Amino acid sequence: MDVAGATRDRIRDEAIVLFSDRGYATTSLREIADRVGITKASLYYHFPSKQDLLVAIVRPLLTQWRDVVTDAESGPHTPADVRRILRRCVDTMLAHRAVAGLFLRDTAGILPALAPLVGDLVETNSRLRDWLAGPTPSAIARIRAVAVLELLRAALTAGATLGDVPDDLVRRTLLESAELVLAGREEGA
Amino acid sequence: MDVAGATRDRIRDEAIVLFSDRGYATTSLREIADRVGITKASLYYHFPSKQDLLVAIVRPLLTQWRDVVTDAESGPHTPADVRRILRRCVDTMLAHRAVAGLFLRDTAGILPALAPLVGDLVETNSRLRDWLAGPTPSAIARIRAVAVLELLRAALTAGATLGDVPDDLVRRTLLESAELVLAGREEGA
């Protein structure tokens, strides 16, 4: 009664956990195979190399992330648009929570193995940053855009560090914070 | 005319760059030795193991970080205190910029090798988060504290991604943003 690709998915899931827990480089294919209950050789039947396994893990997130940015650039930059895009950013991170966490926790370890995709990713993030900063941005606006993208990471870490807070409260609080940062200090206080 | 410890320092510096560029696990001691212009065996004269090298690299930052948090807990939680502590956090990150960057970029790769220090670090960060959230914090206040700590990372990434912005502008902008996030949306708009 095995669905096609069941083993493949189990490999993927265990690999995500191990990679993000102990790092991509330090995790051996033997460990992954052991957890799944198969041998290294069987693993190689499903993924031709360790790098291919990583790429398969990461690609869905990168694809959706790129879609969000493309969407952002296709429209104007009203406050409502900014809010909509920020929300989609957070939702994308939460939808691919485990993979996004791997990205945040093992950046240096992963990027070399993702060399073929890294150019696209860097460009995507750069375009998102530029869009968030708005048309003809000041230096301060550009710093704020960087700060907002860092801030959104809390969508992934808040649950882990705080324990019990519900996703929805995290999302609302972070979106509000992001908007405050982008708007900056109001004049006249 | 060699100052005592000159080779040791050069090893440390090259290791920081390589570790944070390609990850701790993937960087071999041979690569480090090659860059310094010595052999692996000589490197082992200065550091008894790869792990000891990493600990020597990381400890100064952790010590100072702990000092900041201890200082925070020893005083009250007025807006002026919060501002002072946030500033010290940013300054600490900037003072140990390269090491802090290594920490952010290779978390998963590094933590297993830092096992003896990790307990302290986790506790320190947890205490800082609690202090920032203030006495008897709401769930939202705790999320905001997490968000602020993520936001401060931009002190390290802003320079790299934006290129030319001066440190001081980054620091001022981030401190202002952090305060806005902690204060939250003002009522009555």
Place this chain on the structure above:
DNA sequence: GTCTATATTCAGATAGAC
């Protein structure tokens, strides 16, 4: 303090039987 070996271990990857 630095060198040239070398011991040891374990990774990623392949071949071929079942």
Place this chain on the structure above:
DNA sequence: GTCTATCTGAATATAGAC
């Protein structure tokens, strides 16, 4: 699809001469 068995290379680490 999964197995056993094996190859190959490179890594950390050590011993001992200079």
